[in-house]
Amino acid sequence: MWNKNKLTEKLGISYPIIQAGMAGGITTPELVAAVSNAGGLGTLGAGYLNAEQTRESILKIKQLTDKPFAVNLFTPETPEVRDTEVAQANEWLLPCREALNISEVPKVKEYSTAAFEQQIQVIIEEQVPICSFTFGIPSQETLQQLKENHIVLMGTATTVTEAKANEASGMDMIVMQGSEAGGHRGTFLGSFEDAMIGTMALIPQAADQVNIPLIAAGGISDGRGVLAALVLGAQGVQIGTAFLTSLESGANEQHKQAVLNSKEDQLTVTSAFSGKPARGIQNDFITKMKEYEMHLPPYPIQNTLTQPIRREAGKQSQAKWMSLWSGQNPRSCKQLPAGELIAEMVTQIDQISL
Numbered sequence: 001m002w003n004k005n006k007l008t009e010k011l012g013i014s015y016p017i018i019q020a021g022m023a024g025g026i027t028t029p030e031l032v033a034a035v036s037n038a039g040g041l042g043t044l045g046a047g048y049l050n051a052e053q054t055r056e057s058i059l060k061i062k063q064l065t066d067k068p069f070a071v072n073l074f075t076p077e078t079p080e081v082r083d084t085e086v087a088q089a090n091e092w093l094l095p096c097r098e099a100l101n102i103s104e105v106p107k108v109k110e111y112s113t114a115a116f117e118q119q120i121q122v123i124i125e126e127q128v129p130i131c132s133f134t135f136g137i138p139s140q141e142t143l144q145q146l147k148e149n150h151i152v153l154m155g156t157a158t159t160v161t162e163a164k165a166n167e168a169s170g171m172d173m174i175v176m177q178g179s180e181a182g183g184h185r186g187t188f189l190g191s192f193e194d195a196m197i198g199t200m201a202l203i204p205q206a207a208d209q210v211n212i213p214l215i216a217a218g219g220i221s222d223g224r225g226v227l228a229a230l231v232l233g234a235q236g237v238q239i240g241t242a243f244l245t246s247l248e249s250g251a252n253e254q255h256k257q258a259v260l261n262s263k264e265d266q267l268t269v270t271s272a273f274s275g276k277p278a279r280g281i282q283n284d285f286i287t288k289m290k291e292y293e294m295h296l297p298p299y300p301i302q303n304t305l306t307q308p309i310r311r312e313a314g315k316q317s318q319a320k321w322m323s324l325w326s327g328q329n330p331r332s333c334k335q336l337p338a339g340e341l342i343a344e345m346v347t348q349i350d351q352i353s354l
């Protein structure tokens with residue numbers, strides 16, 4: 001049976017299909033629960049939530065499903081804030097703020113790991129069964145604490161070297177994020193440019209080098225992609241964009257429509273929104289910021305600076321200023337209930353396997 005392996009056993013799920021944690025309100029408790037109830041693994045994207053909001057969402061998910069689910073966190077980054085760099089970025093962002101009538105210039109404070117540590121405590125207290133990470137590997141102390149509480153750990157890697165680092169850290173499984181993937185790159189060792197490896201090349205090379213289960217991510221949106229990933233050596237898939245357009249997703253309607261109407265050649269990778277490369281649909285914001293991209297402050301400073309722009313663009317339904325994250329396979333996306341998407345994938349795989 002294609003759907004039974006070490007990964008599904010460890011996660012306690014029927015199908016090796018994981019809905020990606022997508023921070024920023026996309027992964028509503030309804031979406032997470034719908035995926036888990038359909039036999040996949042729903043994930044709450046908690047990267048931008050504080051501890052209290054994380055707990056609230058977890059409690060709602062528990063009301064909607066008794067199946068396993070995951071919470072995804074951002075391994076914290078605490079770059080030094082340089083005032084001149086911030087002032088320069090604010091000057092470049094001014095035309096975008098003016099176009100949206102925003103007078104607020106966000107304050108950039110020193111970043112700390114406190115909020116992340118509080119989220120870890122919530123995850124332990126609420127006995128969340130699975131915790132996944134992107135943007136690096138948390139401290140051994142944090143991983144140990146989670147392990148002692150029997151929480152399954154899932155890391156993210158974009159190269160074989162990063163996969164080995166995840167395995168050495170004690171992660172139970174690794175999401176291998178190919179260059180097709182929508183949203184932020186999880187790269188944390190070496191340069192982002194060098195780590196743009198397509199899923200088809202990344203999975204078999206990683207499968208030959210690490211012993212823990214691998215999860216393929218990037219451009220997978222139907223049964224064909226799931227089966228291909230399994231053939232390449234992954235034991236599961238993580239899907240973002242195809243769940244972003246699902247009915248239960250909390251993505252802004254403009255964002256959903258942009259994905260549903262875009263083609264594979266309309267996507268690009270930009271650091272302009274957050275200071276960290278991410279894949280999304282080309283729009284005016286990306287075009288206007290292109291010339292400054294190399295000189296912008298790093299993540300999460302630039303993310304803080306653009307937050308009012310992204311929020312106001314959403315409120316005013318102005319897609320040209322929004323971060324329209326999407327993977328390279330937008331044509332296959334549909335506006336269906338998440339459970340139906342999973343059922344369709346399963347049917348398609350069963351037909352291919354026949």
Ligand SMILES: Cc1cc2nc3c(=O)[nH]c(=O)nc-3n(C[C@H](O)[C@H](O)[C@H](O)COP(=O)(O)O)c2cc1C
Nearest residue numbers: 020022023134181182183218219239240241325327
């Ligand atoms: C809108 C969006 C937001 C995302 N946010 C996160 C996140 O918060 N945490 C994370 O680990 N990955 C995030 N990702 C990346 C996914 O984990 C995954 O690598 C990617 O969606 C796979 O490619 P696909 O979008 O083509 O399915 C996001 C992806 C998208 C499209």
